Amino acid sequence: MRIFDIIAMGTRNLLRRKMRTFLTVIGVVVGSAAIVVMVSMTVGMNISLDETIASMGDLTVIQINTFNSHQNADGEWEYDENELTDELFQKIKQMDGVEAATPLLVCWQYDFRFYAGRRYRTNYSNLYGVYPEALEHMGITLDRGEMPDADDTDFVIFGPDTVYNFRDPNKVIRNHYKEYYNSDGTRKPPKVDVLTENIYVQAYSYQYPSMGNGMIMGGGSSSGQDRNSRMTKHYFTKVGVTAEDNESDYRWYDFIHIDTMRDMILEQEKAAKVKASESQAYNYEAIFIKATDMAAADAIQAELKEMGLSINSLSDTRKAMQENQAAIQYVLAGIGGMTLLVAAISIANTMVMSIYERTREIGMMKAIGCPISSIKFMFLYEASMIGFMGGVLGVGLAYGLSYAFNNIESLASALGVNTMGSGNLSVIPFWLVILAIIFSTLIGLLAGYIPAVRATKISALEAIKSDS
């Protein structure tokens, strides 16, 4: 038989029993709609999970802090102290999978004053000493100026707010508000443009020995001032200002090369005769690590934990969240699968019924020479047609349900699933539509296979004999 003739005949057979075909199709509609909705929820959840994790930060980034707080198994907060030595940093730098790493050097003992030309300077700076190679991985992007290369040493990066710290120390300011703000409440531009001025930094110490009256305020001791002014001035060749909308917490901080900062600390300490054991030149607040990929990040974290360090890793959080969601997803998939299984059984049942009814017909067709393959094909066509129509209508139903889930607040909460992030509860990607239709057609084909084979085995003789 020609394919078209088989299809025409099969279609006619389906239409002959409209009610039964319709009810079987309904079964598949429910099954495929269930599958699509369940999968769409999984997709929706994964999207919002990814969004949540992305908003939490880069998963290939690890930061070891001196002080680390975390919840223990009982849910109580615990505080651990990590000893961040330069030796540790050197070890980390040699680890496999480390793309870039830097300590964050801080110094509480001295102030670091930036000078712009002769007139303006800052009083203090929240200064970090870093290796430039790690800067971009720390989420630092520049608004203006030039990002340092890995081998640059004379660079400085100001925060979008720290550029306002430049002031004229000799100017007497009567109204601070008027000095820095316009009448409409907007901020006046910074006094200096750090990109055009000649900038240098100098370490400054308030606390020199034998200040006499015990005052530690600056300006009291001329010998102290002399010492501060003798400190090396470090000039910069590359200056940058971080972006306003920088997601990182670094907008109040300035960065210079770690070696420059260490030199300044050591110079002050030498002048003050600080013992080497009390030096702050290696006082790391944190060690920042960028791994080549997520697998490497996991490996590095495991190694660090083995070394006894306390770290909170984003990937641990992510794993916990994913496991949590996987459990929900298995349940969803199970429900969908079960409905489709019922639909498949229903298709098989319909086809078996159909064969019983058409035994005579099939026997006659065989007797007058219908190819066996055509009989099989016709039954498979009928079964897969039921699956196909069910799939198409099921996708339609799923779109409706998906819309309802996404737009009716109480439905989502009734289902006990909360969407993290901004995403929709249910997202139906195009591949899911195609897959659902193919899948339900295949289910029909599969459910129809055994009945179809049975149909071909009907004895023409028996069929003709069975009198009407």
Added chain:
Amino acid sequence: MEPIIKIRNLRKVYRIGSERVVALDNIDLDIAAGEICCILGTSGSGKSTLLNMLAGLERPTRGSVEILGTDIARASEKQLARFRREKIGFIFQSYNLLGSLNALENVALPLTFRRVPRRKRELAAKKMLKAVGLSKHIRHRPNQMSGGQQQRVGIARAYVTEPPVVFADEPTGNLDSKTTVEVMEMITAIARERKQTLIIVTHDREIADYADRILFLLDGRIESDTRVEHPQTPPAEPA
């Protein structure tokens, strides 16, 4: 003249529980092309078994059935389907029309199996329906027709492919006597006109009157083989 059907040493034994029933016992039979042959017998004589074997619907226990040079006792299922499709027409007692198809489509069915395009096969079917006097019932479904009309559709279906051999299994078993005459005349007239071999299986002696040759089957053996020199011509106009 070489016979169109050659049966040699044909034996069929059924096993019913522990009992063995010999349905056909060493049948030897030649049927010439164009012959109208009636296999007559009571129920249980083995006549249906013989027909089934001739049509390749059932396999013999022993012996050979050769039709048009093909031993159908040894053919595969696929070959048999092809053989039936191309060489055989079949007329059933209970018509066996497809309820979802109209008269035209039912008649065209064997051509559909032969992959004949729609236009061509419907033309042939229309011609055939005209020949059996059903030009006005082309679009009718089987349930809109009388038994006699349905059987005429069945006849048209059997002859539409112009097969060399046509089998008729109790073709009038479900019909009244007046319709029986009409149908039998039609079946034999078409076969004679086209010089086709027609094999009729029946228990009705009156049907045998339409044949050139009457084989009487009893307990699986051919009890008598009579040739009718001048087949009785039934009245030209039915009363």
